[in-house]
Amino acid sequence: MIFPPDIQIPSHLQPYISRVWYAEGPAENAFPIFADGRTGLIFQQSGMTLGSQGKKLAHSFVFGQTLDPIILHTQPNCRILGLIFHPHVLPSIFRLHAKELTDECMDISLLPALPQVNLNEQLWHTSSPQRQFEILFSYLEKIITPIDLTMQYATRQILASKGKTSLKYLHYQLNLTERTFERRFEQYVGISPRLFSNIAQFQAALYMLDNGQFSKLSDIAYANGYADQSHFIRWFKKFTGVTPLEHCRNHSILKMTGC
Template sequence: MEYQKILPPPQLRNHVRYFWTLESHAAEITPKTFKTFADGSPGLIYQQSDKGCFYQEEKKLPPIFLYGQTTKHTNIYSPATFRTVGVYFYPHALQSVFGLNASELTDTCLDLDALAREERAPLSEQRLVDSGSFGTQLDLLTNYIQHQINKYDKPGASVLPHAISRIIGSKGNIPLKTLLQELQLTERSFERKFQQGVGMSPKLFARICRFQASLSQLRNNAFNKLSDIAFENEYADQSHFIRAFKEFTGFTPNKYQQRSSELVENFPEMIF
């Protein structure tokens, strides 16, 4: 398979981390199984194949969809040959780009073709199909996202970018009390804003950020033993780290290294 990661144009960089493309080789004959992990971010995926459909467990996926926060691991089944374009957003994008209550999309997805038709937005599955090349498809998605930002984003109106940055920067270990003092918000008000804007509680988001920091260390083999990862990411001990890792991936760290091949971050192909 061929994977490419593309930085967004400057006007999208407060909302989009990056675009990505993934294309299987024409000679592939075996359907693929991918596993999704909790990563703290929503996204958009357009998938194209003339060999069958894509499924999340038993659910057939629309050709183009917007997905919310993932709090649990799940399996995606794809045809043997396919082309996929993805958009990896910042955690607040469901609200700032699409005007949605993010909690309504947590652990589920939305048919974006239907949403775009309803809002008369400049995007459709047919336009993406007709465009042909990845470059043209990325241009269509860029124009659509910019249209949405112009419609919904209100710069400076949300405390979420600061809170999210602080939580990610601390690898999930910043005390809630510190954030409340910086933002001058009550715990109840902050919880409500975070739930609506990000799609989960600040506590769960912080746990996912800590898991992601440990996963990054595991990917890069930046450790001598697992207890090093547990200690450096402020888990109580190695067993707590392994338990958290298994909660978000379905595997122990050792099984993950043995059974996954990760081209797309947090979307590894499983090896059986």
């Protein structure tokens, strides 16, 4: 895959966009996607398909929280541009309840509350990746509304603590009842705060695993707040479809650690 120079996210869009993603290359590729707490927008010129069933995806689509592991397949001579959003911003951009897109993606042209702008046509007729990102940024500038600051604070705290923050103390800090906190969290993030914490915990453990920062699996389990190794394995398999050792074998991580 070929990557262009760094794309700078405009400062006024940084509260909405976490990072950008770009890939281009002549060969077919498969991208495994695991739960990471983020949502986003993708434009692709490759005939991208989803999963083993080969579901065709729109050229421009929005995706919500990913819970079940999936694989994105690209065709030869692909170009993919991605905007990865902060966890809490889908309603502030697309005027929808975030839970509607959990484990789903939607053609951006089918979102009824958005202005009728032929985004695909503009992107298809632009050869420069830099200019294509500028078109996407300009599009977002026209449709964003203010973010929910309570949900911004809540998701940041959960991610920063790697899922270990007390949810009871968090909704107490925000002066919200537990039920109001949970309802608003699902509206803006798409999943419950407890499940979001589980994802943050899993991602911290996955990072240790992928970087060989362990001598045995129980090291990862205890470092990331799991009750024991079995607890860690159950959650890992839920989000990836395989056990940690199977993941290691698939990615040759055992060679790094000597396990």
